[in-house]
Amino acid sequence: MAIEKTGIIQPDIFKFTLGQFEISTLLDGIVQRDGPHPIFGENQNESTVQELLRQNYLPENKFEHGFTPLLINTGKDLILFDTGNGKLNDNHGKLVNLLEKSGYNHEDVSKIVITHCHPDHIGGLGLINDGYFKNATITIGETEYTSWKTGKNIPEQRKSNKELFEKICLPLTDRMEFIKPNQDVVAGITAVNGFGHSPGHMCYNIESNNRNIFFAADITNHYVVSMQVPDWHVMFDDDKDMAIKSRKRILGMLAKEKIPMIGYHMPFPAIGYVEERKPNSYYWLPISYQLSF
Ligand SMILES: [Zn+2]
Numbered sequence: 088m089a090i091e092k093t094g095i096i097q098p099d100i101f102k103f104t105l106g107q108f109e110i111s112t113l114l115d116g117i118v119q120r121d122g123p124h125p126i127f128g129e130n131q132n133e134s135t136v137q138e139l140l141r142q143n144y145l146p147e148n149k150f151e152h153g154f155t156p157l158l159i160n161t162g163k164d165l166i167l168f169d170t171g172n173g174k175l176n177d178n179h180g181k182l183v184n185l186l187e188k189s190g191y192n193h194e195d196v197s198k199i200v201i202t203h204c205h206p207d208h209i210g211g212l213g214l215i216n217d218g219y220f221k222n223a224t225i226t227i228g229e230t231e232y233t234s235w236k237t238g239k240n241i242p243e244q245r246k247s248n249k250e251l252f253e254k255i256c257l258p259l260t261d262r263m264e265f266i267k268p269n270q271d272v273v274a275g276i277t278a279v280n281g282f283g284h285s286p287g288h289m290c291y292n293i294e295s296n297n298r299n300i301f302f303a304a305d306i307t308n309h310y311v312v313s314m315q316v317p318d319w320h321v322m323f324d325d326d327k328d329m330a331i332k333s334r335k336r337i338l339g340m341l342a343k344e345k346i347p348m349i350g351y352h353m354p355f356p357a358i359g360y361v362e363e364r365k366p367n368s369y370y371w372l373p374i375s376y377q378l379s380f
Contacts, residue, residue, distance in 0.1 A: 099181065100189050101356030103378040106295025108275070109160040113185040114355045115171030115211070117153045127312040129320040136312070136319075143311045150309065154207050155357040156182060157302055157349055158189060158196075159293065164273055165191060166198045167223070168291065168302055169351060170211025182211050183219060193219045200272055201227045202304035203285040204235045204252050205323075208351070212255050226272055229265040231287030232256075240286040242325050281306050281337060283330030284323065290337060300358075302349045306337050307371075310353050314338065314361070314369040338369045347374060 099114035120126070128136035137147040157168040171182040183193050199220060202208060204227075214220065234240050235252040266272065268280035268289070281290040284305045291302040307313035308323055317334045324330035341348050342363040349358050353371065360372040 098355060100185055101358070102189060105293065105300055105378070106275075106298045107162055108293065108295045110293075110300070111158040111185075111189045112155050112349060112356045112358060113158060113171075113182060113189065114357075115154040115156055115182045115185070116176070117151055118176075119149060119151050121148060123150045123309055123312055126322045127309050127319065128316070129322050131319055139312065139315065143315075145311060151354075152308070152352055153355050153357065155349075155351050155353070155355060156211070158186065158191070159276070160191070161273055161275070161295075164197045165195045166200060166272065166276070167196050167220075168200045169202055169208040169304070170199060170214070172207050173210035173213040175206055175210040175213070183214065194222055196220050196223045198272065199223045199225045200291065201225060201231075201256075202281075202290070202302070202351070203228070203231055203288040204248070204256060205285060205305070206248055206251055208304075209252065209255055212259065215259065223262075225259055225263045226266050227256075227263055228278065228287040228289040229267055230282065231285060231289065232263070232265060234286035240326065245325060279337070281333045283326045283328070283333045284308075285325050288330075288333070299344075299346045300349060301337075301341055301346050303337055303341070304351050306334050307350050308352045310350070310359075310371040314371050317367065317369065335367060339363065342369060347377065 100111055102111040124133045124136035140147050154171050156171050159166045186193055235249060238249060241249055266278050268278050271277050275294045277292045279290040279292055281288045290304055290306060293300045308321055317338060318331055320327045338361050341361040347358055347360055358374045362370045362372055364370050
């Protein structure tokens with residue numbers, strides 16, 4: 088008798104404690120795309136990019152891209168960082184289910200922090216129209232919000248993204264709190280300038296009981312290419328030069344301080360350390376059990 092196959096199962100929740108905080112990374116979805124070239128290494132030859140992938144045991148013509156929002160229970164607030172794709176794509180948008188599997192309810196979320204307004208980060212805000220997240224305020228970078236609202240520094244390739252912002256984000260303006268770099272969302276969670284990937288792209292330093300973890304959001308979009316050759320152009324970066332500067336500054340800081348990083352598009356559980364093995368060339372070291380202690 089044939090034994091029926093039961094389908095692929097992969098982990099989609101990773102939950103740990105950091106000082107007083109309880110933190111979950113939630114895998115909202117994965118897409119498989121052609122590339123990484125020319126999305127990554129846009130200003131390089133295809134063969135150069137492929138050689139780097141071969142050296143790292145990765146396929147040359149396909150890659151995977153995960154979407155990993157972050158949930159932090161501080162004891163006083165339940166804070167969701169980015170909202171995944173929502174209903175923008177039928178294959179994704181598992182976020183609300185994962186919140187429940189993680190032991191919470193969408194009504195428990197008191198704050199939603201948006202790192203930037205690209206579709207895979209704001210898509211889930213569309214769920215608010217369906218009655219989800221009704222107790223949450225929305226924290227967003229002032230520069231990011233103003234840029235999308237006015238269109239200033241929004242490249243032509245983001246035209247449909249701007250329309251999405253107008254449809255999903257603008258109507259929520261009266262629920263928003265605006266934040267600048269170096270300001271706190273709540274005690275222990277501080278905004279860090281990561282501008283460039285989008286005009287006001289923000290990262291967050293998370294600290295409790297003198298322990299730190301850093302949510303880098305989209306500072307890196309591929310765990311090999313963005314890290315090992317941070318100078319290569321990435322199609323997804325709205326301002327290439329500014330994105331490169333922010334990427335190198337933040338990767339350099341994380342490598343020096345040995346602070347673990349959470350990256351929205353890093354392989355699940357999307358947490359790792361950054362090591363500078365050669366000058367200006369960084370390696371992603373996925374975590375194992377470091378956060379168990
Ligand atoms: Zn993204």
